[in-house]
Amino acid sequence: MREVSNSQAILEVKNLESAFMIEGEEYNAVDGVSFQVQPGKVVGVVGESGCGKSVMSLSIMGLLPKGIGKVAGGEIIFDGKHLEQLPDQKMNKIRGKEISMIFQEPMTSLNPVFTIGYQLEEVLHNHFKISKEEATKKIIQLLDAVGISRPNKIIKDYPHQLSGGMRQRVMIAMAIACQPKLLIADEPTTALDVTVQAQILELLQDIQRKNDMSIIFITHDLGVVAESCHEVIVMYAGRIVEKASVERLFKGPKHPYTKLLMGAIPRLDETVDELETIEGIVPTLTKMPSVGCRFANRCPQAMKECVEVTPQLKEEESNHEVACLLYEASRPEEEVSR
């Protein structure tokens, strides 16, 4: 893949730490995550539930629950602006216009007491000076673009009158209404049936290409990642354990966690007697080990050093980074002492 210099990245996350207050103490749900999103690229984020995928995306959007969660460290640079320092008012201008988000559950993320048309209009009125007629015209165009037939009728409907797939299309229409540069899609197809999922994935790809938009695609489905992303980030317990282009990751996963994750999924094209399993579960936030690899207690290849040394994300091959001691032949001294 092309080497693109840092300045061109649409989003750059550096050493992000997102902390939650639990019984008076701060715990990092996202702990030192760094990555970039290049313009027009789709970056997939995978991992089990509780590994910090959603907290990371809420941090970028500035939507962590006030008083409980906050960005405790690191930088989020979007289009040259430091998002973590922006006051709410300015963030409101960016949110929905330049970065927007689609959520997993299309029912709970639409307001049940307003019509589809009203909710879409609200987005446009918030960000543009636009007359009512113009707004209606734009909305019908948008609904048309996301493949909704009879948009004239749909704008008068309420969310409960639509099926799950239709609601997700409305959510996408809302998210792309202002032609954002970055779309964060948090499990956008998890609640949908496979045939509808195929429709929505196709639609997202179309829009992404047409608008040259970047997407952060959060999912736990590796099949979805393989088909719709350019780059993949594998997260475990708040940290990135592996980062690679989609081809490299699927042809040669390196981190033991990624390998197990891939072996744990039954595949349509091959038959195995027994699936790989990962013993245990993701440690909870309050019980996260402070030193060492966080996957060590579940890792079949764990060594003695794994609980003593925190592995750093390092480039193993071009476009393929992994945070695992197995790949650190020569460990610098200062890391051992950490």
Add this chain to the structure above:
Amino acid sequence: MRNAAKPLLEVNNLQMHFPVRGGFFRRKIGEVKAVDGVTLSINKGETLGLVGESGCGKSTTGRSILRLLQPTAGQVLLEGEDITSVKGKKLWDIRKDMQMVFQDPYASLNPMQMVGNIVGEPIRNYYPKKKSEEIKQEVADLLKRVGLPEEAYYKYAHEFSGGQRQRIGIARALALKPKLIIADEPVSALDVSVQSQVLNLLNELQDEFQLTYLFIAHDLSVVKHMSNRIGVMYLGQIVEIADKGSIYENPLHPYTQALISAVPDASKVGEKRDRIVLEGDVPSPENPPTGCPFHTRCPKAIDKCSTIKPPLKEVKPGQQVACVLYDESLLKS
């Protein structure tokens, strides 16, 4: 496995129509045809998978077989015995042979009871004369077998993770040594790493206790991994039923073809796939289309499809399809 003389479970033309009431005096104003003529059989020791999208009637089929719902028509035979309308003591006896594992491990366990009591309850119900010591030992063995720690006996369901709760549900289903287990989406609420643990456990238990499974799920790769044969459902009907190899390698019904091509595939990185993307949504079972239920979305539909409702017919040995395209007599008519 397959050549056992008699199938354990036979289902003939099962129908489950729910009345829709409304208007004055809550009269019956319509029907939801959740299950509309399902015929299948499962041999001893076999796993039959049922796949389909939400609302296609897979769960209702499972529940009607167990008689948790009273089917409106059709026949359910367990070991050759008609159980469609048995009542009272007889039904109670038969239920011992059929158990269910539910989808939601959070809602299907009583939060007020200790895990030991949840798993032991079926034994106490069916064998009231059994000594409590004996029951306790049986439960402890069951918990150990499904991979739970010894102290789980005295804990409550909320103290466990989703995967562990599903193990408790499995232990409860095993308590009466049933012949048939209906597993309704047993892993869809679980994370992938935990999902594989539960799937492996179900497979081990099947060998150990000679269990027969009806495995209901919407995830085609999970169903393929678990099943010997697979039935594909659409709008209350089975549109294709065959052994898993044929379903995957040579699907015949246009719906099965679309379903398989819609599954995102991790092995196809960077390849352009010819995916069949279906238009629209599944029609409402309250007002299903005439003729073939799939014709409104079918890319291969012909004029006849809207009038003729094709029956399930054997097209190849072991592969039954309900589609006009494979039925010469219907094509000519």
